[in-house]
Amino acid sequence: MNHPTEQELTLHFYGDSGNPAIAEHLAGCAECRQEFQRLSAVLAAVTMPVPEPVAAYESEVWSRLRPRLESIADQQQAEASVVKFPSRTARPSIWTGLPRWAGMGAVAAVMIAAFFFGRLWERRTPVMSGPGVQNASTAAIRNRVLLMAVGEHLDRTAAVLVELENADPAKSMDISWEQSTAQQLLDDNRLYRQTALEVNDKAVADVLDQLERVLVDLTHQPSKVSESEFNDIRRRLQAQGILLKVRVIGSQVRDRERESRSSNGEKQKT
Amino acid sequence: MQMDAQDAAAVAQVLAGDRDAFRLLVERHTRSIFNLAYRVTGNMTDADEVVQETFCRAYTKLTTFQFQSSVKTWLCRIAVNCALDMMAKRKFEAAMPRVKNEDGTEVEIDFASDRPSPERLTLSAEAQEAMQRAIKSLTDMERTAFVMRHFEGCSSEEISVALNQSVTAAKNTVFRAVQKLRRALAPYVEEAAR
Numbered sequence: 001m002n003h004p005t006e007q008e009l010t011l012h013f014y015g016d017s018g019n020p021a022i023a024e025h026l027a028g029c030a031e032c033r034q035e036f037q038r039l040s041a042v043l044a045a046v047t048m049p050v051p052e053p054v055a056a057y058e059s060e061v062w063s064r065l066r067p068r069l070e071s072i073a074d075q076q077q078a079e080a081s082v083v084k085f086p087s088r089t090a091r092p093s094i095w096t097g098l099p100r101w102a103g104m105g106a107v108a109a110v111m112i113a114a115f116f117f118g119r120l121w122e123r124r125t126p127v128m129s130g131p132g133v134q135n136a137s138t139a140a141i142r143n144r145v146l147l148m149a150v151g152e153h154l155d156r157t158a159a160v161l162v163e164l165e166n167a168d169p170a171k172s173m174d175i176s177w178e179q180s181t182a183q184q185l186l187d188d189n190r191l192y193r194q195t196a197l198e199v200n201d202k203a204v205a206d207v208l209d210q211l212e213r214v215l216v217d218l219t220h221q222p223s224k225v226s227e228s229e230f231n232d233i234r235r236r237l238q239a240q241g242i243l244l245k246v247r248v249i250g251s252q253v254r255d256r257e258r259e260s261r262s263s264n265g266e267k268q269k270t
Numbered sequence: 271m272q273m274d275a276q277d278a279a280a281v282a283q284v285l286a287g288d289r290d291a292f293r294l295l296v297e298r299h300t301r302s303i304f305n306l307a308y309r310v311t312g313n314m315t316d317a318d319e320v321v322q323e324t325f326c327r328a329y330t331k332l333t334t335f336q337f338q339s340s341v342k343t344w345l346c347r348i349a350v351n352c353a354l355d356m357m358a359k360r361k362f363e364a365a366m367p368r369v370k371n372e373d374g375t376e377v378e379i380d381f382a383s384d385r386p387s388p389e390r391l392t393l394s395a396e397a398q399e400a401m402q403r404a405i406k407s408l409t410d411m412e413r414t415a416f417v418m419r420h421f422e423g424c425s426s427e428e429i430s431v432a433l434n435q436s437v438t439a440a441k442n443t444v445f446r447a448v449q450k451l452r453r454a455l456a457p458y459v460e461e462a463a464r
Contacts, residue, residue, distance in 0.1 A: 007445045014419055016426055016441075042452045042459050046401065046420065050308045053318075057304070058297045061321055065296060068322070069289060069329050076330075176409050177358050183434045184351070223409060 003029065009036050013043055147257035150192050150204055154250035157185050157211060161243040164218075164234060173230050176223040186215040207249045214242050277341035284332055296325055299342060302422075303349045309417040310353040310410075311360075320356055324349040346422060347432040350414055357410045397458030404454035408447050415440060416447035 004012070004022050011017040012026075013036070026033050054060065160181050167173065193208035214237065221233060237243065276294065283291035300321060307320035327348050335344060408416065411433060418424040418432065430440035 006449070007441070010445050010448050011426075011441065014444075038456065038460070039448075039452065042455050043420070043448065045397075045455060045459050045462075046451055048309045048405065048417070048421065050305045051314060053301070053304055053314075058300045061300050061325070062293050062296045065322060065325050066293075068326055069292060072326065072330055073289060174409070176411060177361055180354055180411065181358060184355075187434065223411070 003032050006035075006039070009039050012036070013040055144257060144260045146192070146195055146199060146201070146204075147253050147260065150196070150208075151250060151253045151257060153185065153188050153192055154246050154253065156181075157189075157215075158243060158246045158250065160185065161237065161246065164237060165243060167230070167234075173227070174224050175218075175221065175230070175233075179219050179221065179223060182215045182218040186212065186219060189215060204249065204253065207245050210240065210242065211246065214240065274340060274342070278337060281332065281335055281337070281341065284329075292325075292329060295328070295341060295345075299345050302342065303345055306346060306349055306417060306422055307353050309421055310350070310414050311356055316353075316356050316360070320349055320352045323352045323356075327352065343424075343428055346418070346424065346428070350418065350432040354410055354414060394458065394462070397455065397462070400454050400458060401451070404451045407450055407454075411443055412447040412450070415443040416451075419444045 004025060008017055008019070008022055009032075012019075012022045026036055160178055164175075164178060189208055189212050193205055193212060196202075196205035196208060217236065218233070221229070225233070277298065280291045280294040284295075303321050303324055304317055307324075308314065308317035311317050311320060324345060328345055331348075335341075405413065415429050415433060418429045419426075424432070426437050426441050426444070429435075429444065430437045433440060433443070435443065
C-alpha cells in the first residue's frame, strides 16, 4: 500500500483504522514507523486530569437527584392523565431553579414522552375507551401535548434564527454553536412534523417541513464561514421569511393550546 | 457493546415502576460521566450539573432505551449532549467559564490551574501551557469528540451518534483535534524525547 496518511495513522493509533494493511506497512517502512512513533508520543503526552470528587459523590448525586426524578414521574403521570392537565401558568414549574436550557430540553422530553404514552395507552386500551368519550379525551390530550411541545420548539428555533439575523459577520465567523443547536432542533423538528402529519395538522406540518430544510441547510455549512458565506446564509433565511413564519405559527400554536386548555377546563366543570 | 446484566436488570426494574432501582445506575456510572463532563466542560461546577442533568434526561427517556446497546454508552451520549448544551449556554454568559468561591466572588477556571498528574509532569511547564492553549483552541465539538475518543475509548460510530454526525464527519472531527494538539505539542515532546 501507499504510505498511510496522518489521518490513517491517527485512526490506527486508536485501533479504529479497520485496515490491517497499515500495520503491515508500518512493520516494513521505517519512515512511516518513525512518523507513527512521533504521533503516538504526542498523543500519549496529552492528559486532561480530572479532580477526584468527594468519596460519597454517588450518594450525594442520588440524594439531589431523587426529588427531581419524583417530580418528573409526577409530571409524566399528570400529563398522561385524562382527568386533569396541568396549566403552565397556574402551576409552579418543577424546573424552577434549573437553568433555562435544562428546563427547555427536559420539558420537550416530557412532552414527547407524554405524547407517545398517550398514543401507546390509546392503542392498548381500546376496550376501556367507552362510547367515544375516552378516545376523544386522549386525542384532545395528544393534540394539546403536541401544541405545547411545538410551541416550545418554535420558541427555541426562533431564538437561533434571531441570533443569525442579528449577527455582525466579521471576516470569518464560527457558527458551530448555531449548528449544534440546529442539529438538536432538527431531531425534534422531524418528530414534531411527523406527529403533526399523523394528527392531520397540515399548517403546523408545512411550517415544520420548511423549517427542517432550513435547519438541514444550516447544519451542512462549514463551522467557520466567511463573511460572504454568512451573508448568503442570511439572505436565504430572509428570502424564505422563515423567522416571521415561525413567529406567526408559534403564536397561533400557543393560542390554540390556550383554547384547548380552557375548553378542557370547561368540560371538566360540566 | 454488550449490555451489562446488572444495568439491564436495573433498567427493567425502573420501567416496571421501581423508581429506586435507578440508584444502581447512578452509583455505577456517576464517576465516568463526571470525568467525561469535566474534560468537556473544564470545571467541576458545570461537570456536576451535567451529571445531574444526564441522569434526569436518562430517566425521562428510559422508555426509549434500546436494550441492544450498553447503558454506559447511552448515558455517555446523553452526557455529551448535556455538556454541549452547557457550553453553548456558557458562550452566552461569558468568554471564560466562571464559578463562585465560598464567599460568593467569581473566579476564573482554567485547565492549567488543575493539579498536574504525574504524566503531565513529564512535560515542562511551558509544554503544559502549550497543551492548555491547544485544548482551549479546540471547538466544542472537537474537544468533545477528542475526549470521547482519547479518554473514553469510544468508537467513531459512538462518537458520530453522540454528536449527530456521520461516521466520516466524526473521524474528521477527532482528526482535526489531533492535528491541532500535535502542532502545538510536537516540538516539546520531541525535545523531551532527546
